[in-house]
Amino acid sequence: MASISLKNIVKRYGSGKSAVPVIHGVNAEIGDGEFIVLVGPSGCGKSTLLRMIAGLEEITGGDLFIGDKRVNGLEPARRNIAMVFQNYALYPHMSNYENMAYGLKLAKVPKDEIKRRVDKAAKILELSHLLERKPRELSGGQRQRVAMGRAIVREPQVFLFDEPLSNLDAKLRGQTRIEIQKLHAELGITSLFVTHDQVEAMTLAQRMIVMNAGNVEQFGTPEEVYHAPASTFVAGFIGSPPMNLLKNAPGGQAGRILGIRPEHIDLCDGGGWPFQVETVELLGAERLLYGKVGGEDVTVRVEEGNAYPRPGETARILPREDRLHWFSQETGKRI
Numbered sequence: 001m002a003s004i005s006l007k008n009i010v011k012r013y014g015s016g017k018s019a020v021p022v023i024h025g026v027n028a029e030i031g032d033g034e035f036i037v038l039v040g041p042s043g044c045g046k047s048t049l050l051r052m053i054a055g056l057e058e059i060t061g062g063d064l065f066i067g068d069k070r071v072n073g074l075e076p077a078r079r080n081i082a083m084v085f086q087n088y089a090l091y092p093h094m095s096n097y098e099n100m101a102y103g104l105k106l107a108k109v110p111k112d113e114i115k116r117r118v119d120k121a122a123k124i125l126e127l128s129h130l131l132e133r134k135p136r137e138l139s140g141g142q143r144q145r146v147a148m149g150r151a152i153v154r155e156p157q158v159f160l161f162d163e164p165l166s167n168l169d170a171k172l173r174g175q176t177r178i179e180i181q182k183l184h185a186e187l188g189i190t191s192l193f194v195t196h197d198q199v200e201a202m203t204l205a206q207r208m209i210v211m212n213a214g215n216v217e218q219f220g221t222p223e224e225v226y227h228a229p230a231s232t233f234v235a236g237f238i239g240s241p242p243m244n245l246l247k248n249a250p251g252g253q254a255g256r257i258l259g260i261r262p263e264h265i266d267l268c269d270g271g272g273w274p275f276q277v278e279t280v281e282l283l284g285a286e287r288l289l290y291g292k293v294g295g296e297d298v299t300v301r302v303e304e305g306n307a308y309p310r311p312g313e314t315a316r317i318l319p320r321e322d323r324l325h326w327f328s329q330e331t332g333k334r335i
């Protein structure tokens with residue numbers, strides 16, 4: 001196991017005048033054994049960052065340490081890292097056992113040691129009864145477990161996951177998420193998990209790095225990111241539906257954006273803000289009311305079973321005082 005340290009990491013694709021800057025100086029200290037999720041919208045540079053740590057992409061500037069060793073120029077095979085990809089990348093003609101054993105065989109690990117490691121990984125992943133089958137004889141979720149097994153047997157210092165759940169359906173994604181958490185609890189290997197899905201990020205992360213356009217917007221626990229987003233970008237990205245952001249809120253201040261989550265607004269009989277309801281959506285346990293306050297979009301969440309206004313009506317709403325967030329209109333940063 002090992003810590004990972006990113007010091008002012010920069011990435012540019014190409015060179016000279018045609019160089020495309022993609023990562024603009026990322027700093028992060030990841031502790032030994034931590035499970036970190038890297039989350040952000042498509043194109044923000046998550047995969048590029050992960051691939052630089054894996055050694056699959058050259059680092060343009062800055063220093064990357066794994067443990068106390070600077071590894072910028074070290075080839076991937078010598079970084080003691082295992083990577084799990086979205087598309088599993090299993091060999092179709094090999095059995096699942098052979099797929100898991102292949103890397104060790106190449107590394108000339110003795111046969112009985114290979115068997116010991118594969119059997120142990122298969123047991124952890126509940127794959128023992130499927131080892132003789134070929135990957136095509138497995139479900140998507142089982143295939144992803146074989147891919148994880150292949151990573152585990154190498155007993156790496158670091159696991160890198162590149163959107164490994166995105167080919168699975170919603171239910172299986174949920175189950176596999178739980179398995180990955182169990183695996184981490186059992187093995188305690190430093191892990192970096194890339195996703196664009198904020199729900200996946202919130203549920204898996206011990207700490208999460210929220211990225212936007214090649215920069216780190218926030219690095220914190222899911223609680224910190226949810227309760228104290230560092231910027232309007234994070235406020236709008238984390239949480240579903242996203243935080244309401246109002247430039248001209250009643251009682252607001254010039255130059256400031258007021259943020260309030262839909263779940264932190266109550267309906268009231270008098271006082272509060274006038275809220276013109278436009279549409280209402282039922283999502284099982286809750287109802288979302290979409291409408292306007294003074295011309296700005298506002299979403300309000302009401303627990304199912306409670307009274308709620310209908311489209312076309314004007315209701316009164318009261319944001320909870322202790323749940324208000326303030327951001328600078330100029331920089332978007334939290335005040």
Ligand SMILES: Nc1ncnc2c1ncn2[C@@H]1O[C@H](COP(=O)(O)OP(=O)(O)OP(=O)(O)O)[C@@H](O)[C@H]1O
Nearest residue numbers: 013020022040041042043044045046047048049196
């Ligand atoms: N080989 C390349 N040459 C030039 N630009 C590239 C190259 N690879 C990636 N990029 C650009 O770098 C930026 C970051 O890409 P990256 O794949 O890291 O994003 P991402 O956050 O992982 O996105 P996604 O979730 O869509 O995979 C994008 O703007 C992309 O177009």
